[in-house]
Amino acid sequence: MAEYSLDFAFLSIEEANRLLRRREISPVELVDAALARIEKLNAPVNAFITVTADLARKQARKAEKEIRSSGPRSPLHGIPISLKDNIYTRGIRTTAGSKILRNFVPREDSDIAAKLAAAGAILIGKTNLHEFAYGITSENPHFGPVHNPWALDRISGGSSGGSAAAVACGMGFASIGTDTGGSSRVPPALCGIVGLKPTFDLISLKGVVPLVTSLDHGGVLARNVRDACIVLEAIAEKYPRGVARLNHRNLGKARRRKIRLGWPRHFYFDHVDEEVRAAIDTAMKTYRSWGAEIKTVPLPHLAEAVAPSTDIALAEATYYHRAQGYFPKRAADYGADVRGRLEAGANVAAVNYLAGFDVKRALTADFEDAFKQVDVIVAPASPVPAPRIGQDEIEAGGKKDTVRSFLVGMCRPANYTGLPAMSVPCGFTSAGLPVGLQLIGPRWGEAKLLALAAAYEDATLWHDRHPNLR
């Protein structure tokens, strides 16, 4: 039975949906398989803050009846999924990984939770995260760190670290995260799964604990590109008129020729771990082997974007915690790192905050210019593989810097500009740590982005490898 459950736990959503349609499996079996994985692996990995086992079983029995009588009503019907614990779930506590909200039970569902419920997805639990999503490591002082399933002494990345670890371990088919500076791309990159941060506002954040209103996005974490597409279809808001609609069934049909990839001239590329760079280079060769054209695109404002986007992040985060009455009133209840950032946010000058939106406009124009020449822009999702838990600094590509600076550096531009971006597994280091290829697309360009990612995925086997945890 154990091996059988394991297989169920790593099905793709499309495969599971096909089996459900044929009544060859039941949602109850899918939930049992996920819960069995959680029971075995959550202790070492610490991916969940709350496991909603009883609720999930109840929802599974209901879905089983519904599917038996009239088939699955969506590709997610009967599929167990987790939510990052900063996403409101009615009647289920939503801690945001904080001491301050440790006992907070929302009276309303977030838009995300409501849309998943409408699609018939089953909630298996709420995942661990960096405190208030305000960090990139998921070393949570209140609920413990999330451990990387590929090396338990290493971080899973953050802030959606529990979501990434859960999906990598087969504890649910997918997870919904958030992404303010890489939080739904860095953990997937470090944990060897797919992460997708769509265009700003495509996922409603109503009922999500905010971090930085101007930079916050929803995110989808899944084991392959089609699964990510299916989940996004279920939770996305409406596209503006005239935009190509998402359809996971079309992903396999992406033309492989005449793809134009952009390689950014200015993307802090001087400081990338050698093995990460080698994996990215190999991925580029895969694209090139189909005749893809690779152009260097200038993004002249990228280098100067770090400071102003950081000012916006610091100021808006502190503003929110102040407005809620959490900070500085309950300063002692925060972890030291988050408290330090909240303190720094109080010192950002309004004129610098405002200037940040000028650089945002300039950088967005840079990307728009680039997308006149290329379909997607490529970069590492993280310039380094998963650092160790407790590690503060890291050296890579001849540069020593904080873990935070390294992990956020490649991802924040897509938050600043609101452009869709994703991380796709593209290899492993010699120590067996996953590497993620980041693809950044034009505004509302998820359909094209996912198609080019699926083409790559179909040509490689990286997404078929799962951490060997027992």
Next chain:
Amino acid sequence: MAEYSLDFAFLSIEEANRLLRRREISPVELVDAALARIEKLNAPVNAFITVTADLARKQARKAEKEIRSSGPRSPLHGIPISLKDNIYTRGIRTTAGSKILRNFVPREDSDIAAKLAAAGAILIGKTNLHEFAYGITSENPHFGPVHNPWALDRISGGSSGGSAAAVACGMGFASIGTDTGGSSRVPPALCGIVGLKPTFDLISLKGVVPLVTSLDHGGVLARNVRDACIVLEAIAEKYPRGVARLNHRNLGKARRRKIRLGWPRHFYFDHVDEEVRAAIDTAMKTYRSWGAEIKTVPLPHLAEAVAPSTDIALAEATYYHRAQGYFPKRAADYGADVRGRLEAGANVAAVNYLAGFDVKRALTADFEDAFKQVDVIVAPASPVPAPRIGQDEIEAGGKKDTVRSFLVGMCRPANYTGLPAMSVPCGFTSAGLPVGLQLIGPRWGEAKLLALAAAYEDATLWHDRHPNLR
């Protein structure tokens, strides 16, 4: 001829338009009358930075021909009007009252200038103002102070001080100003004319030197309510659907009964000059004599609105001057008061700036609640009559404070909330200084606001008194 010109200079726009339609006068005569007033009075009053006499005469001859052949194409056709010198005029220098832009000649018209030109209005000149519109006195260190036409040793108010003095003196029929904290209501109140600051965004500020983007409004200064309405009709953007359209011809038809006036419980009313208070009380009695109902309305967030709205103003103003490269680079080129405010703006914390928008929302909700019960809210436009030039502090109603605090206090709430507001002449102090009644209306409620102001104006003679300058 001089007396004859004087009469022309003080016609209402409706009267002038009627005479133009009947070919009883020509735009050339209207322009000559205005220019004669300027020639005689601009030296003592200092209302204009640039007088466009040749251009005005040329435009007048063209308008004369057009009107002779097919009548006036709008109520403003052939009517001489001035523009505050922070409003771009193509080919005519636009100094914003500053040393920094002393020789700046825009290559494009502002939307305001373009709309006036399309209506056939004639530009007679660019009016003096507080440097960069960043002050309430129009004591301009580069172009000299604007003198109040009712008492030359007193200020005209600011920042549209030149516009108000010009209109009061018959140097043009109307003027377009801007209003960030009372700049198109305080000068009219102190100079005995009508000032109207419509709803935020109703007048496009494209091509206007910004002061505080979140609080900047256009403004209309005229000698009576109908004139103000005619000018606003010409320069307003489109109203949202379903909003009653402006029509100056309907203003006389306002029902006088069942008017509900709101008297704000919290409007810094403790500190108002006694003679100003008496004039406002008399105005209320006039309304009451028609059976108007006067209700006290609570605006609970008004008292706490001063600091956060000031933070927004300080921060956005400094941000603009920094982004333009004017400040601190050319700090020595500013007057001491503006330089001081720009320095203060650099110290506003982003978290306080952001919090300012929370208070803005709360105060706007207060006003919305009040407008469920009343048609307009009344207040003084200025709690004191015109202070002396050079005066820093003032005492009124038992309180000593800066001239700036007194003059801005009653006006800024309508900038903060974006609500339409106007000042209408309502009396004189024993020293012969004008007093203005402020009326604040609901969002997009200019039609009602102007109708109630016109009803008051029709019942009084204050607007018929002109300063006795020769």
